[in-house]
Amino acid sequence: MRRGVVVALASLLALAGVAVPAGAVTFSATNAASGTAGGKRFDREVGTAYARKVLSDASSFCWKVFNQRSSGSRKPVAAVTLAVEDIDGVAFTSANGIHLSAKYVGGYSAGAVKTEVTGVLYHETTHVWQWDGQSQANGGLIEGIADYVRLKAGYAPDHWVKPGQGDRWDQGYDVTARFLEYCDSLKPGFVAQLNAKMKDGYSDDFFAQILGKNVQQLWKNYKVKYA
Numbered sequence: 571m572r573r574g575v576v577v578a579l580a581s582l583l584a585l586a587g588v589a590v591p592a593g594a595v596t597f598s599a600t601n602a603a604s605g606t607a608g609g610k611r612f613d614r615e616v617g618t619a620y621a622r623k624v625l626s627d628a629s630s631f632c633w634k635v636f637n638q639r640s641s642g643s644r645k646p647v648a649a650v651t652l653a654v655e656d657i658d659g660v661a662f663t664s665a666n667g668i669h670l671s672a673k674y675v676g677g678y679s680a681g682a683v684k685t686e687v688t689g690v691l692y693h694e695t696t697h698v699w700q701w702d703g704q705s706q707a708n709g710g711l712i713e714g715i716a717d718y719v720r721l722k723a724g725y726a727p728d729h730w731v732k733p734g735q736g737d738r739w740d741q742g743y744d745v746t747a748r749f750l751e752y753c754d755s756l757k758p759g760f761v762a763q764l765n766a767k768m769k770d771g772y773s774d775d776f777f778a779q780i781l782g783k784n785v786q787q788l789w790k791n792y793k794v795k796y797a
């Protein structure tokens with residue numbers, strides 16, 4: 571769209587009372603598997619309207635956890651999309667596109683599927699917004715931060731490890747999420763600082779730079795606390 575047209579459109583929307591903040595992000599959800607059993611269950615028990623709202627809520631929640639108050643401090647993402655597809659696995663995210671498995675939705679039997687999908691979407695939405703150290707970051711840490719956001723949002727499933735469990739700090743997912751919660755308790759805002767440092771690269775030394783102890787020592791202290 572040409573600039574003059576954009577300005578005219580913004581003025582019209584402003585006249586109509588529609589807010590058009592700078593850095594506005596759009597959210598959309600589609601079900602490309604509505605002909606499958608899992609896709610039908612998604613439509614019945616979750617729905618694209620609800621899923622779209624979760625993308626929006628989860629994005630706001632990520633910005634809060636990462637302490638990114640202004641759009642200029644966030645990853646430059648203009649849209650977050652969800653597609654429910656007939657794929658294997660649970661879900662994956664590529665750039666700003668989240669893909670959820672209709673088969674997983676169809677086969678889920680550990681509780682309310684709507685709650686589970688909400689938790690999965692918080693995890694995947696985090697992947698859209700988190701920095702990855704220019705692809706250099708520890709993969710276990712990336713997954714741990716995504717589950718940390720899910721945990722803080724109140725969507726940790728019952729089957730997750732309890733605090734203090736696990737073998738390595740960078741085991742990923744729930745193990746690393748619980749460890750990050752411990753690190754954040756030592757210095758509130760730790761995860762936000764860690765994510766900010768991961769914008770330009772990655773080093774395990776970031777833990778020491780923020781908390782004054784290296785990550786192996788922190789993991790030992792964490793294990794002792796819950797022994």
Ligand SMILES: [Zn+2]
Nearest residue numbers: 693697713716
């Ligand atoms: Zn993930």
